[in-house]
Amino acid sequence: MANGNKVLVLGATGGIGGEVARQLRDRGWDVRAMRRSGPQATPAHPDGITWIRGDAMHRADVLAAARGCDVIVHAVNPPGYRRWSELVLPMVDNTIAAAQANGATVVLPSTVYNYGPDAFPLLHEDSPQHPHTRKGAVRVELERRLQQATVAHPLQGSCRVIIVRAGDFFGPTAGNSWFAQGLVKPGRPVAVVHTPGAPGAGHQWAYLPDVACTIAQLLERRSTLPAFASFHMAGHWDADGTEMASAIGRVVVHSGGAAPQVKAFPWWLVALASPVVATLRELREMRYLWQYPVRMPGHRLSALLGQEPHTPLDEAVQATLEGLGCVKKTGTDRLGAVLTDPNAPQSPGQLPA
Template sequence: MANDMTNGNNKVLVLGATGGIGGEVARQLRDQGWDVRALRRGGPLAREQHDGIAWIRGDAMHRADVMAAAEGCRVIVHAVNPPGYRRWAELVLPMIDNTLAAARAQGATVVLPGTVYNYGPDAFPVLHEDSPQHPHTRKGAVRVELERRLQQATVPHPLEEKTCRVIIVRAGDFFGPQVGNSWFSQGLVKPGKPVKVVNLPGAPGVGHQWSYLPDVARTMVQLLERRAALPAFARFHMAGHWDADGTQMAAAIGRAVVAHGGAAPRVREFPWWLITLASPLVATLRELREMRYLWKQPVRMANDALRAVLGEEPHTPLDAAVEATLQGLGCLPASKAPLKAPKSPQSPARLPA
């Protein structure tokens, strides 16, 4: 990244910067000295003009908008997704095609927050970057095709003057102060309200992987700093926070509530029965129900490849991460200073091969 900075080639376009991961990556890149542009469809731009990010009116579904916004950019962060899990088949692939067209034109690196949807039960319980991708759902099939197009774009073509590079970072379910739509903020607790109850979506005793959003963004930024030494098509898995029996996240939430003077919240089973009843009428719930298989069995990612490049994975201790998340969601009073994360990241234990 130093060469880019000294040459003035530090422009980056973030698609999906109004969302959780896109916004966090945009802010961290800005704080590292990148010249950050962000595309957004609607709403006022006046306030955003003062946050150090250049907000540009446009739509990721319109190729001309993406091509114009990406002019001169060395990196494109593709963190845009259809809202509420809906219309993936219609929207996901056209958006990545527009990003790839812009990346080829600029010779840019595309950064993608990946998912575990690509994998089916034959690859569980421990996922590696090269594990077979036999998706279990329609959304998983879309993600497999999306990554195929990304990989294809990195291969030189006689009719294309430039190719692009790709970095994919897969992580567990996101949580964080500005996470947006997530299982943490929509399933476990209710944003803006004191935590009285914590819902557990997983089957009893089944482990689940979580990832603190600022750690995921920090990982992406650090990989971008090393992108010249990476393969043209690079994939990495994060270990994040492993909840071995599906109760440790709820316990951390309880500790944060009690530390702020509240009563320990009640823990109960997530109302999947209600989702099942309502899903025929509500598209978002129907799509949500399709992903239940990820809560019925342990799914964990090995981070050996990431550690080989970075040395250690950015990792905020669970209690500090949960407390910051609950405060950001308005579930805890802001009077008490949140627990501080360590100045240097601590890496989680390595997984067995």
């Protein structure tokens, strides 16, 4: 299979899909992106991306959009955790069919939902996957189908697969994330930071631009990888569940604001409203990921790349809060000197969900 540079991004209107599309474009890739609304096709779009109208649930749309592509980034998910059992597997089946038709590589930005407490606290690429939730079981089946698709079939052909598993996403465009929907309120000054984790439980975070850069670097090396390759990102490790809140506080203060209060996330309110609010009901199911320390060391990725892409935490939080409209935008050239406490322990790495 040739290492061509034509890619289709599914889910490009979302956080990780959009970031991957932009970074691949900037690295010289011919990027197509599919969305449900807008013109039928815009090959001369000013953002340098060819936008194609289509629905990831319609196989004909995906096959048409993927024609001639070398890579398909499968970054599409049901919104608000809803209807996973109905939508997730049909969408990945359509991606697999398109990848097999083109002999393409599928990239899946993945989560830790596949794992249950029996695999905690350290998750490696070969750790047992005994999911604790319905959504976790769906993710296990999704990855099983992807792995099966790498085996040549006389009628369907085969594809290659790269899975990049990371912690909870945060970043300037990560609106649908725990950071943006649980810790702070987008569009408002940060007066309170809510911490969802149990006291002392470590948690892993993944800065979206770092995840996208990792995916881009892996794609540049894809011809050297096994047909089915999975990697865990170290990202930003919050050892006791307080460092992310502390970083937010440092950024707010250095941006001219008052130090925000830190409060426990109101899980009681989620429990109270979950019987009538579907999104909160699905959110409550994932609470166990905040009750245990869950960490991915990322050794395999670092061994391959030499060094995992890693933005310093305060710089990443600054960009995130600016993107969410929580602090005023400033230049980034002084962030390392201004925001980073030289006496503070530095996080070694990064993780979604």
